[in-house]
Each structure stands twice: as structure tokens, then as C-alpha cells.
Amino acid sequence: MKDFKFSNTGKKLTSSIIRELLKDVSIPGMISFGGGVPDPSTFPRYELSEITQKVIEEEFSYSLQYGPTEGDDVLKKAYIEYLKKNEGIKGLSTENLLITVGSQSALFLLSLVLLDKDSKYFVSKPVYLGAASAFSMRSTNHIDLPLSENGIDTELLEKKLAELASSGEIKNVKFIYVIPNFHNPAGVTLSLERRKKLLELADKYDLLIVEDDPYGDLRYEGEAIPSMFKMAGKDRVLLLKTFSKVLSPGMRLGFVIGHEEFIRKLVLAKQAVDLCSPSLTQRIAGRFLQKYDLKELLKPTIDMYRKKKDLMLEELKKNFSDMQGVHWTKPQGGLFIWLTLPEGFDTMEMMDYGKKNGILFIPGAAFSIGGGCDNSMRLSFCLPPEKDIVEGVKRLKQTVLEYGKEKGLL
Ligand SMILES: Cc1ncc(COP(=O)(O)O)c(C=O)c1O
Incomplete structure (x- = not known):
């Protein structure tokens, strides 16, 4: 070759x-x-089609133009309302949100701004392949945490963190990556007790939790468990959401929700990667959220x-x-x-x-x-x-x- x-x-x-x-x-x-991939029959195609025509004909100077790297304010504000109503997350402003090209690009941006060659990070075993690929572009020093029905093994995490602290390597540990609800690929959910334990350990060792939650809105039974972002806030947790499994993966819309300073850093990285997420699909999704109750749909x-x-x-x-x-x-x-x-x-x-x-x-x-x-x-x-x-x-x-x-x- x-x-x-x-x-x-x-x-x-x-x-x-x-x-x-x-x-x-x-x-x-x-x-x-x-x-x-989601069943295409679930895509609200007629609703989206009607909105798309309007967004193109009446809002073309925004929707067909370059947009701000941070994302469309119309969508951000509508999504902040959605998170408040459906997840009980309050106190967010548009500066706490970055709109990305699906969550996958958020994972890559995180890898860019957080990882050096010698950085370490915790992931589950089995792991979501897309996250593993994004992180390993920068560092391959993953530390695996086995999964059970209640999510990642927090006892083992505690043990490993103590070992890393005593060997002085804890300074290289950058984050703990967690899929809290209906894990891909394992289908398991992190229990409330383990979420609390995770937050306690993250506090003790001053670590960031990356909470990647594409599936939380697809709960078929049982009580919803609060997100760690809701429990601990933006200083400790970065929450990743996406429309891929609940609206349309083809629109390629993901959300990073976090501390405004962290979001600003991600914005700088995103400028180098893709300038902005598509203005067209952002504005369509923004108008869609204003008009319809996604949770109901x-x-x-x-x-x-x-x-x-x-x-x-x-x-x-x-x-x-x-x-x-x-x-x-x-x-x-x-x-x-x-x-x-x-x-x-x-x-x-x-x-x-x-x-x-x-x-x-x-x-x-x-x-x-x-x-x-x-x-x-x-x-x-x-x-x-x-x-x-x-x-x-x-x-x-x-x-x-x-x-x-x-x-x-x-
Ligand atoms: C856990 C997890 N994170 C992120 C993604 C990326 O999704 P998208 O880039 O479509 O938002 C997926 C997709 O399957 C996923 O399962």
C-alpha cells in the first residue's frame, strides 16, 4: 500500500x-x-417536515447561514426548559450549554481538552465503543470498571483510587466516564446508592464525572433515578445528552451541559473541529421543542x-x-x-x-x-x-x- x-x-x-x-x-x-439505531417509524417526520419548510423559507438568514459555535440560542433555551420540566435540572443559562454534532463529537471534544498522552480515565467494561475510540485518540490509559446489574463497581473504583492516590498517580486521572441509564452495550442502570458513592469519591479525589445519557428518556418501567448532574451540579459533573435516540440521529444534535468555563473551553476546541453544529437542524429542533411536548410524543x-x-x-x-x-x-x-x-x-x-x-x-x-x-x-x-x-x-x-x-x- x-x-x-x-x-x-x-x-x-x-x-x-x-x-x-x-x-x-x-x-x-x-x-x-x-x-x-432507532426504528425510523418513530421519527416525527410530518411534524419535522412542516417545521422545516417554515424554518427554511422564513428563517433562511439564520438557518442556512453559519451559526455561533456555542449553538443556537432558540434551541438552547427550549432545551433548558425541557431539562427543567423533565429532569428537574434548574438554574441553567445558555452559557452552560454547548450544542454538538451528536454526543459523539462531544466525546471527541472532551478527549481534546482533557487528555494528554499520560492521562488516565475510568471507563466501564464493557465500554461504549464510540467513547473508547474518542478517548484513545489522545490517551490509551483507560482503567476498566466491571459492570453488574447496578452499574459500575464503585467498591473497586474506591480501591483503585486509593491505590492511585498512594502511588501519586492520581494527578493523571482526568475523569470517570459513566453511562447512567440503560448502558450501551450492557443495558444496566447505575443505582442511586452507587451514584451517591461515585459523587462522594469524585469529591474526595477532585475528579470530573462525565455522565453520558442518551437513553434516560427511553424508560419503559420503574422509577427514574436523578442524574448525577442534578444531584451534584456543574462543578463536579458534565452531562451529555443527545436527540439521536429520541428525535432523529440524522439531525446530529447533542448537548453538553456543564460549568460555563468548561463550556467555553469546549467552544474553543469546537472552533477548530467544525466551526459550528448545523444551523438548519438546530433551528428545526428548537422550533419543534417550542411547538411540541417531546416527552408526550x-x-x-x-x-x-x-x-x-x-x-x-x-x-x-x-x-x-x-x-x-x-x-x-x-x-x-x-x-x-x-x-x-x-x-x-x-x-x-x-x-x-x-x-x-x-x-x-x-x-x-x-x-x-x-x-x-x-x-x-x-x-x-x-x-x-x-x-x-x-x-x-x-x-x-x-x-x-x-x-x-x-x-x-x-
Ligand atoms: C452511550 C452513547 N454515547 C454517545 C453516543 C453517540 O450518539 P450520537 O453521536 O448519535 O449522539 C451513543 C450512540 O449510540 C451512545 O450509545
Whole structure:
């Protein structure tokens, strides 16, 4: 291959398994539990279409022009109201918000302004791949915290922080990255007790918590748990929200909510990255929030996803409860279930068996930096129609049996 003189970062970039896998989605008859994309039938297309026409015809001098790097004030003000009404977050001004090109670009901006080569940061294991990619552009010194039904292991965090403090390395620790609700890929939620413990530890060691919450609005049952941002405020927590899973990922709108000085620093970094988020989609979303109650509009979406989630859990129970050592998470919201097979199963290797049987899933190793999670997989229930969920779980069972027998694991 021609030597393009790529940087060391460039040289390290490789295609992700998820990307590769998405290519197989178009094979006729294939059922995919792979991608975490919302069901397009949930997009409020008629409402958005009507607003878009107005925003282009009547507000073209704003919506078709460059906008401020910080984001559109119309959207910011509407979103501040949304957060106050739906999450009980008060006291925010427009200076506490930055509008980004989805949360993914927020993660990259954070990586730019927080991480040096020798910086350390805490992430969960399994980890959201997009965050891992954004952070590792700057530093690969992640410290993993295993997940259970109640979220990351705060006891282990306490132990590791104490060790880092005694070795003097704590000065290099920059943040703790957490997905509090319906984790991607694990589907679990950080309990209130653990949120409190996390805040206590962050206070003790003066650490920032990055609270990445794309799924909090997609709760299907149970009581909502307050965000750590609401509990501790902008000095301690940076909250990341996005419209990708509740309005439209194609609009590419994310929000960073934090201390005004931190936001200003991110704005400077964003100027170098993309100048501004799209004025057009920001203004459309701003007018949309002014006109409609997003929370109300989400109700049918929530009903549909709840049904799909319950169906997948039921089918998993039907097909796998007779297999020893197989277990899965039972999310109260979001888009994902994390299934774990007995030791010895390698879900990466099993993918080819799955493909042959017409079923796609994402192997656990795709969510693990530097190995691990080999016997787990992420199953997404949001996109396939109900009949495909039933058939897909059957195909998955068949795949597990075939692989297990061939490898002498069953
Ligand atoms: C935990 C988490 N953070 C961030 C993102 C990025 O989303 P977007 O850039 O579409 O807002 C995702 C997308 O799946 C996610 O699951």
C-alpha cells in the first residue's frame, strides 16, 4: 500500500467490527440484533417536515447561514426548559450549554481538552465503543470498571483510587466516564446508592464525572433515578445528552451541559473541529421543542420499544433458560440486552455461524479494549419487527447449540 505518511494516531485506526457487520445487514433474509439505531417509524417526520419548510423559507438568514459555535440560542433555551420540566435540572443559562454534532463529537471534544498522552480515565467494561475510540485518540490509559446489574463497581473504583492516590498517580486521572441509564452495550442502570458513592469519591479525589445519557428518556418501567448532574451540579459533573435516540440521529444534535468555563473551553476546541453544529437542524429542533411536548410524543415510541424488549426477554427465557451458565440483563429502558454464554464460548468466532443461520449480533469483544467479554454479546431489540425477534432468538439458540457442540462446550 502507498505510504501516505499517516500519523501514529492515523496508523492505529482500524475498521470497527460494528461497521463491518452492518454490511451484512442487507443480505436477504438476515435478521439483525446488531446496530443500535432507532426504528425510523418513530421519527416525527410530518411534524419535522412542516417545521422545516417554515424554518427554511422564513428563517433562511439564520438557518442556512453559519451559526455561533456555542449553538443556537432558540434551541438552547427550549432545551433548558425541557431539562427543567423533565429532569428537574434548574438554574441553567445558555452559557452552560454547548450544542454538538451528536454526543459523539462531544466525546471527541472532551478527549481534546482533557487528555494528554499520560492521562488516565475510568471507563466501564464493557465500554461504549464510540467513547473508547474518542478517548484513545489522545490517551490509551483507560482503567476498566466491571459492570453488574447496578452499574459500575464503585467498591473497586474506591480501591483503585486509593491505590492511585498512594502511588501519586492520581494527578493523571482526568475523569470517570459513566453511562447512567440503560448502558450501551450492557443495558444496566447505575443505582442511586452507587451514584451517591461515585459523587462522594469524585469529591474526595477532585475528579470530573462525565455522565453520558442518551437513553434516560427511553424508560419503559420503574422509577427514574436523578442524574448525577442534578444531584451534584456543574462543578463536579458534565452531562451529555443527545436527540439521536429520541428525535432523529440524522439531525446530529447533542448537548453538553456543564460549568460555563468548561463550556467555553469546549467552544474553543469546537472552533477548530467544525466551526459550528448545523444551523438548519438546530433551528428545526428548537422550533419543534417550542411547538411540541417531546416527552408526550415519545409515549408511543416507548410503548413500542417496551413491547419489543419484553418480547425479546420472553423469547430468551423460552430458548435459553434450560442452558446452564447462560444469563442476560433485564433492562428497564434503552435499546440493548447483554447476553453472556458459558466460559469457552467465543462470540466473535460464533459470528460466522450466526451469519450462516441468518442472525447478526455484536460480539462482546467489540466493547472491550484490550481483550475480555469474549463470551458475551449485545442484542438490540429496537429495530427488528416482532416476528423477527421471535425468529431471531430461535436462530441464535440454534447458532449457540451448533457452535457449542462443534467446540465440545456442550
Ligand atoms: C452511550 C452513547 N454515547 C454517545 C453516543 C453517540 O450518539 P450520537 O453521536 O448519535 O449522539 C451513543 C450512540 O449510540 C451512545 O450509545
